[in-house]
Amino acid sequence: MKHSFKNDYSELAHPRILEALSAVGNTQFDGYGLDAFSTGAAELIKSKLSAPSAEVHFTGGGTISNLMFISSALRPHEAVIAPESGHIFVHETGAIEATGHKICTVKGVSGKLCADEIEAVVSHHSDEHMVMPRLVYISQATENGAVYKKEELTAISECCRKNGLYLYLDGARIGTAVNSPACDLTYSDIASLVDAFYIGGTKNGALFGEAIVICAEGLKSDFRFLLKQRGAMMAKGAVIGLQFGELFKDGLFDELAKRSNAMAFKMAEGITGLGYSFLYPVETNMIIPVFPDRVASRLHQLYEFHDWEKSGGMTSVRLVTSWATPENMVDEFLADLESLVTSG
Numbered sequence: 491m492k493h494s495f496k497n498d499y500s501e502l503a504h505p506r507i508l509e510a511l512s513a514v515g516n517t518q519f520d521g522y523g524l525d526a527f528s529t530g531a532a533e534l535i536k537s538k539l540s541a542p543s544a545e546v547h548f549t550g551g552g553t554i555s556n557l558m559f560i561s562s563a564l565r566p567h568e569a570v571i572a573p574e575s576g577h578i579f580v581h582e583t584g585a586i587e588a589t590g591h592k593i594c595t596v597k598g599v600s601g602k603l604c605a606d607e608i609e610a611v612v613s614h615h616s617d618e619h620m621v622m623p624r625l626v627y628i629s630q631a632t633e634n635g636a637v638y639k640k641e642e643l644t645a646i647s648e649c650c651r652k653n654g655l656y657l658y659l660d661g662a663r664i665g666t667a668v669n670s671p672a673c674d675l676t677y678s679d680i681a682s683l684v685d686a687f688y689i690g691g692t693k694n695g696a697l698f699g700e701a702i703v704i705c706a707e708g709l710k711s712d713f714r715f716l717l718k719q720r721g722a723m724m725a726k727g728a729v730i731g732l733q734f735g736e737l738f739k740d741g742l743f744d745e746l747a748k749r750s751n752a753m754a755f756k757m758a759e760g761i762t763g764l765g766y767s768f769l770y771p772v773e774t775n776m777i778i779p780v781f782p783d784r785v786a787s788r789l790h791q792l793y794e795f796h797d798w799e800k801s802g803g804m805t806s807v808r809l810v811t812s813w814a815t816p817e818n819m820v821d822e823f824l825a826d827l828e829s830l831v832t833s834g
Contacts (some may be wrong), residue, residue, distance in 0.1 A: 528731025
């Protein structure tokens with residue numbers, strides 16, 4: 491079986507997560523996220539964020555987290571501003587549009603948008619014959635593996651507050667972003683600059699699950715009702731709460747994210763040493779090197795990964811490492827790549 495660099499959730503879960511779930515056995519617990527595991531995990535997360543008044547809600551995945559918060563925040567005529575590479579626009583099967591809300595896209599750079607692009611969308615939507623932009627969607631890290639710096643997120647936050655827009659952050663890979671050497675944002679910085687975000691467990695060691703964090707007071711009301719109505723509230727919510735408690739009780743969440751990054755940085759260093767470049771700067775555990783078509787085709791015979799784009803005889807490929815990527819597999823990939831280079 492070929493090793494996969496397609497994503498960072500192909501492995502089931504970190505052993506500590508599986509052990510913690512197994513240890514519970516037939517212990518009884520309250521349902522729908524009201525159990526001691528979930529309430530305890532929520533307190534750990536709020537402490538990590540230095541945000542004691544935030545609300546934390548656990549869901550099963552990223553798409554339902556995005557759909558739940560965005561649809562709950564918007565009135566029927568209101569719309570979302572997002573980069574054109576944003577996950578909600580490209581890879582969620584129109585989930586946001588299905589709730590009746592238009593997504594107004596901007597080009598962005600490396601998957602990041604900026605305050606000037608937000609201002610342009612707001613200015614363009616000038617009257618009641620058009621949708622009203624009301625929420626800005628960003629990802630940390632982006633779909634291209636880039637991270638927002640504190641100066642960038644602060645400027646976006648200030649722009650949103652000036653224009654009466656909510657700022658929502660997709661944190662599917664927030665762990666690798668915050669633990670990137672390129673990032674100067676802390677978890678508490680994020681909590682203070684955005685209105686809501688989610689912390690991704692699925693892509694950082696959990697069996698499954700995300701934690702929606704609502705910081706803005708006006709967006710907290712009735713959220714549990716909406717979770718229940720849309721089927722996002724799990725009867726056995728304790729299963730997610732227990733996992734997040736394990737991830738956040740002694741730094742495991744950050745430890746796993748750092749290892750994901752370390753494997754990607756090692757791979758990127760080796761690829762650079764063999765003379766290849768990257769489509770975007772390497773900042774997290776998702777890297778996009780550019781290979782000749784022949785090399786990319788041969789690598790596909792040995793490993794699983796996604797092609798990003800093709801142009802002029804070159805193929806950009808997306809390689810993603812995880813908390814569980816064996817270092818020897820990175821070494822093997824680089825050795826195979828080197829053999830392709832030397833063989834012409």
